[in-house]
Amino acid sequence: MEECSERHKDLHGMMEPSSTRNSSERCPCPLNSQDYTQEDHNYTYHNQGEDLMDIKVEIKAEEEETYVRDDQQSMKEDGIAGSFIEEDTPTEISTDLTTIQEAMFVKFSSLLEKGLANTANQITNTIKADLSNLGARIEAIEDKVEATTARTNQNSAHLRTIQDQLDMALSRIDKLENRSRRYNFRIRGLPETFSDIPSTVQDIITALIPNIPPQRLELDRAHRSLGPPRQDGSPRDIIVKPHFYAVKEEVMRQSRLKATLQHQGHQIHIFADLAPTTIQRRRTLKPLLTVLSQRDIKYRWTFPFAVKFSIQGKTHSFATLQEGERLLLGLRLISHETPMDFTPASSGSTKRPPPGSPVSPLWSKGPSKKSKEGKPP
Structure with a gap:
């Protein structure tokens, strides 16, 4: 080289x-x-x-x-090789390409299925965890609802007892207040222009009891009811307390015997001085009192609270709206078809609503998760 x-x-x-x-x-x-x-x-x-x-x-x-x-x-190692390299005809090349596409589709489908399966498992596990958490929370809520319902029913029973005791206490207070007012009476209808109230009251008493001695006309108190003059112009009541209780009783008796009372051309009315709550309770009985007035049946109020009337020589009395309705139905003074307005006279009505039924849960408590796990298959 x-x-x-x-x-x-x-x-x-x-x-x-x-x-x-x-x-x-x-x-x-x-x-x-x-x-x-x-x-x-x-x-x-x-x-x-x-x-x-x-x-x-x-x-x-x-x-x-x-x-x-x-x-x-x-x-060949990937599993998608063919003999298209050695073939030169277009038909065989097309067939090999189709085979390769099918093999690639199968491989991609397998990969996609695996990916979807993994994703589905992750989502399923997340949902199972959330459902388990919600189940535990719902179970805790059911326990609290059950305890609250039991406590509410227990409190309702105690509340009814307390309401009964409160009604009894209020009734006794009303009696005490009415007894403190039992020496008083009210005169309604005298205009505000009357300034010398004691002299005017003595003239009214003398007109009702002509032979009363002058020394019996002594008054402990005589004045207008407390509060400013009314906006509608109606006169305020005059509250009178005679020194002698017998004078007050005689004035009330004489006023009931007279159909109308007048003083210097003004029509007046004489009422017993009662507690505001007693007056409110009397207003609730107004529908029944209207029926008695329409039948020309005289009635009177007894102390501290009751309505008394006589029919066919027999005396009857009632103290509540339900009791009076049953009594008038029994005497055939009213019927079930008789229209009557039982609407309370004002929002200050002392009528108590009927007691409600015991509270029950909105749903029945399902088996707990612990009981399900402890139950043999």
């Missing part, structure tokens, strides 16, 4: 490598041949370029074949 000239190095490069030959062998280059002439040298040198081009084409073809072979081996 060292005996060859530089211009033949390319030719040596395309030949067999020197490592495969013995060192004693002579270089096969034609330049070293004894029979090599100048004409042969010119021919070899002229065709050297064409030989190099052919060799390069063959090397490129071998490289492409090696690349296809490696790609085919890789596709």
